[in-house]
Amino acid sequence: MRTEFLAKTLLVLACGLAGWPLAAQPVSPAAPKAEPQAAGEPGAERSVSDWLLRMHNASRKRAYVGTFVVSSGSGSLSSARIWHVCNGDQQMERVETLTGAPRSTFRRNDQVITFLPDSKVAQTERRESLGLFPNLLQTGDSSIPEFYGAKRVGSERVAGFDADVVRLVPKDKLRYGYRIWSEKKSGLVVKLQTLDTDGSVLEQAAFSELQLDAPVRMDKLAAMMGNTAGYRIEKVEMQKTTALAEGWSLKGAIPGFKPMSCFKRPTGAGAPSADAAPVAAGKPDGTLQWIFSDGLASVSVFVEDFDPARHAHEGFMAMGATQSLSQHVNDWWITVVGEVPPQTLKAFAQALERSK
Template sequence: MNFKFFRLLALMGCALSAPHYVAAQTPAPAAPAQAAETKDINEWLMRMHEASRNRSYVGTFVVSSGNALSSAKIWHVCDGTQQMERVEALTGPPRSTFRHNDQVVTFMPEQKLIRAEKRESLGLFPALLKSTGSQIGDFYQARQEGRERVAGVDADVIALVPKDAMRFGYRVWAEQKKGLVVKLQTLDIDGKVLEQAAFSELQFDAPVKIEKLAQMMNKVDGYKVERPALVKTTASAEGWALKQAVAGFTPMSCHKRPRGAQGGEAPMQWVFSDGLASVSIFVEPFDGQRHVKESRMSLGATQSLTRRVEAYWLTVMGEVPMTTLSLFADGLERKK
């Protein structure tokens, strides 16, 4: 199961801790009509968010991105404060991922390897709700588009429409009773579907126990356990800055990963979000053997570009149009 699958799984069902959102600036007071529109989209998003605190389920999850198709079995349980999840890959190499709040443990049986890490940059289900700030309504509007059935579940269909060409749109199918997201499409600026993620079968109130999943998560005998080290930092402390903020996108986190035995300067990841979409800036020392050609790539909704900046190699990646990534790449500058 590849990175693409887990990115979309994060959008629909990961049980990770939500980061605190700090607005880049205080927006001007909204006109009455604008205030009502903002409240409307926030109400939809909060309803989807809260659904995860009240629903346990077992389901089969399918992601379609470009020509790639991935699927997994999901066991999800929560009690309002604790969230636990098991994701079993049904396509690709065997792999099981357990999430307990912000702790993530991935079992790779073919390599007899376990990767254990803490992920702070993703939000509670659904990760569409990366913030609770009203700024989302400044850049998106919500529009109900009817009702449909998905995996035997009656769902409201909601379009999250961007107000500019700097971000993609979304179409969300939310369970009518409590708002759990059962299907998600990411749309380009022309309304074309770039990616789709949906449950093909879903059983609510399944007999899933947090204690049972926790026991499975902690059964590491016979495996080598890796714990990738992430160090919190700031872009400023690492000598980087954006010349100008990209409209709507706020810094959410910044980490660096030690190079270990290789030594040298640690790679940095700087994450931004507008509340729905996210963009990551990766910076590492330039390596003439690995960093050969600057590139632009698209895989479903995920766009990426690479380029050299002085003695560094820059990779910008996100679920936004390429023009938005270019604004980040062009605006990054070395301060020391």
């Protein structure tokens, strides 16, 4: 479970900040570099969209290598080494776990391969990850400012870099808040805390060591990604669909959360955490995964046939900031997963209905 917790957080934070879901949106190489901002300067009054767009663009234009540590309020602690490089619209990354079961994940735009050395299995897939900030380049249509406010609350040093500390405050009880450390010169996120409705830290992810503009070579990472000798290849096929086509709908919208995508996951893959790596291969005729986002937080609704041998425990579970709710409804097993408060998951579960 701890390995999945790390994998999920790393792929959501590290890959999300690198702009994987927005790879088709070019960033002009002529864009001016951001300069350091003092507390009293105009940068301190940036809007929530301005702050987030700056953070997003920073990692799309920087190569870096660093050690990343993820911890939760419950005491779980995991770490990994990250190599990230970009070349225009091409984004590539390697994430190597340093704790728990060995795991190496490579990502080139929407292509993902995860090497599991203990079992000598390499899982390949195409993943339309939401990332951390999925709607950042759609600021004209973004509802983020309607549900979050942003304010600069100070500055600190993280991994040797001066950083602005920005607080993202939710305007209702349906979403968590965030405290983000953004490197002053570039805007790169170097530390992130997810805060519960009382302001307590649920989960923290931070670089303990970071080298910006590191000499990371994309061709070298690509060669490592393609070297599957000695591994059994498992291709995870995710079939794109719509909830309506599968006979599902919501009775009412959950404020701020918009449907992003919908897939059929492989039979036997079950309902993992919202962004965890798949655990089994198979044909895409099993679990339905319907993904929603408010621009910052994401929620996945999983629907599968009820199996009494596997589906015995209803109710809530938590791992860091990730909450899950499972329940048996008629012939179905419903699981709602996301980095949101339990009442938000309950609202999704209550709104879900069979339309045919």
